[in-house]
Amino acid sequence: MNDMNMKHHMWMWFHTSIGDTVLFDFWTVNSVGGMILSCALVFLMGVCFEGIKFLRWRVEVSKALTPPTSMTMRYVDKLRSSHHLIQTFLFGIQIVVSYLLMLVFMTFSIWLEIFKEKKAKMDMPMMKMYFHFRIKEYILFKEWLPNSTTGYIFSCIAIVFIAIVYESIRYARAVAFKHAKENQPCCAADLVRGNGNSTSTHRSVPGAEPPECYCGTNDMQVKHSIFHNSTLAKKNLLNRYHFLQTAMYFIQAYMGYSLMMVAMTYNVPICFSLLFGHVLGFLFLAPLLSFHEHEKVGDCCS
Structure with missing residues (x-):
């Protein structure tokens, strides 16, 4: 055809x-x-x-x-x-x-x-649906079309930088999550009083995810804490941390989809640059997070 x-x-x-x-x-x-x-x-x-x-x-x-x-x-x-x-x-x-x-x-x-x-x-240039090595490749925008080896190299460097920024946004979201949890009043009170078996259990398991903050002491109180202090609660919807998380999540999701489209160019050096940026960002930022914190801020492409 x-x-x-x-x-x-x-x-x-x-x-x-x-x-x-x-x-x-x-x-x-x-x-x-x-x-x-x-x-x-x-x-x-x-x-x-x-x-x-x-x-x-x-x-x-x-x-x-x-x-x-x-x-x-x-x-x-x-x-x-x-x-x-x-x-x-x-x-x-x-x-x-x-x-x-x-x-x-x-x-x-x-x-x-x-x-x-x-x-x-x-x-x-038509889109190739297989891995290839051509220099002239559209990258996200019509104007982003390398026409020389120098332009192609700088494009690969730019993709590495974009992938690092993406991983940095994930790290920033994890830090915001952690900071918001540390400022929950009942968690602070439990730590001061030393109440709750969940806190002590968390301390005894290295790398475990921090426990959810429930002020109740029985199942009914815990259920009330979960379902009435959920993200649908007015105080959570209007919380500044929630607005910050929403803004960062939008940027993260858009960048995640964009990087997915970059990978779909099937251009081998470009794909390797993309992977290198992700790995480089993970190398320097992952030690600052626990496994559970890192997984909590994942999205469609991670």
């Missing part, structure tokens, strides 16, 4: 042009109103994705607060348990929504504008 006559083509840089098709052949918007509606639908998909993650956490918390029927469970019993089936169902929905969001991002449309059909230029 002649590429010049294709109904749709895939962009290789971020753009605000119109002409993209989102997910399905019938999802084509040729008006401003249609673009706004498409952005709203994608926004709801993102909210749904985060809501499913939160719901899976609530299900896990409910299980942890339910007294076990026996000390040990067979694999078959775990496999058939209602908790496992619910988590499997929610996980399946989460995976579907996450892949749909990834495919939406692959349109490279900044505003998700759906544009009219355009013909590809003959001098535009």
